[in-house]
Amino acid sequence: MTDLPSPQQLRYLVALAEHEHFGRAAAACAVTQSTLSSGILALERLLDAALLERTGGKRPVFTPLGHELVGRARIALAALTACVESAEAAREPMTGPLRLGTIPTIGPYLLPRLMPRLRADFPRLRLWLREDQADRLLEALAAGRLDLLLLALPCDGGGIETETIAEDPFVVALPPGHPLAALAEIPPAALDGAGPLLLLEDGHCLRDHALSACGTAAPAPGGEFAATSLHTLVQMVGGGLGMTLLPRLAVAGGVAAGAAAELRPLSGGFARRIALAWRPRSPRAEEFRALAAPIAEALRGL
Incomplete structure (x- = not known):
């Protein structure tokens, strides 16, 4: 019968890959650094294979096999977690x-x-x-x-x-006195050439949604000032630096309160979809x- 790694050993391996530091990985697993190191060494002995290169550096360096086993360990841990979740869901749903x-x-x-x-x-x-x-x-x-x-x-x-739970239409935020503010709602084509389009920084999905709604390509790197939050975007618009698209959810939640921006619906049915997602x-x-x-x-x- 084949000896199998323990879930704890797999957790140590995954934590080390995620935190890239023995001390932080040990803290994430609520054990001492020596315990984590010993657990990974025991895993290597069990498998009769090196998962880490012992170079003496501060950051762990995984062997090619080590990298492969990190991925397999994640899958195995997810499967074990699903076993527990199945029992809990059958016993008492929504607890x-x-x-x-x-x-x-x-x-x-x-x-x-x-x-x-x-x-x-x-x-x-x-x-x-x-x-x-x-x-x-x-x-x-x-x-x-x-x-x-x-x-x-x-x-x-x-x-x-x-x-999918609901659609969240886009609202155009314009600087004070902008000519497009005379319209009851704004067609996407009218935004082309109407001024700089202000966006969230790369990595926010709303950035891609806004570009898609406007039919606009992403600006060249360094060719724009990207905001880190919707509140910053609205303040930039109110200061006359450009226009942006906001989700109606954020507008209803007060993101534009106190700002000088003019708000108008974007016509054409452009919206993002709010949804739940799971494995x-x-x-x-x-x-x-x-x-x-x-x-x-x-x-x-x-």
Whole structure:
């Protein structure tokens, strides 16, 4: 009978790959550095193969086999987690911890209305929140560090399963006195040549959604000033530096409050889709779908 690695050994290996530092990996696993090092050494002895190069440097250097096994370890840990989740979901649905990730252009504007509703509907659900850019959330989901994502589609999510909840139309934010502010709603074609288009920095999915709605190619690197948040974008627009597109969710959530920007709907039905996303074949898929109704209700109130 073949001796198999323990889940703890696999966790040590994955943590070391993610944190690229023995001390930080040990802290993430809540063990001492010597315990983590010993665990990985025991794994190498079990496999009779080197997973790390012992170069004496501060950062771990994985062998080609080590890199391959990190990926396999993630898959194995996700499968073990799914076993536990299946039992928990069958025993008591919508209870216990749920690690939810969301993007910065949704979380601050939806969660204040959504959280009281979730507490009322699912009082035994313990929700842990993480806000980050979509690509990093998708990576955390694939690695099993998150259970569920609340994000905007379309996005390059690989093999995730999704449940679309609602559409979030775009609103054009214009500087004070801009000629297009005379229109009740603004066609995308009118934005071409109407002034600089201000965008979030690269990595925010809203940037790609805005460019797609305008039918505009991404500016050349260094050819624009990119903001890190919607609040910064609105202040730049109010200062006369250009125009931008905002999700209606953010506008309803007060992102433009106190700014001098002129707001007009973008015509043509251009919108991003707000959706839930989870790992394929997750045993908690039906639980995740059950969250779509309270989220849609919270969105209808905006």
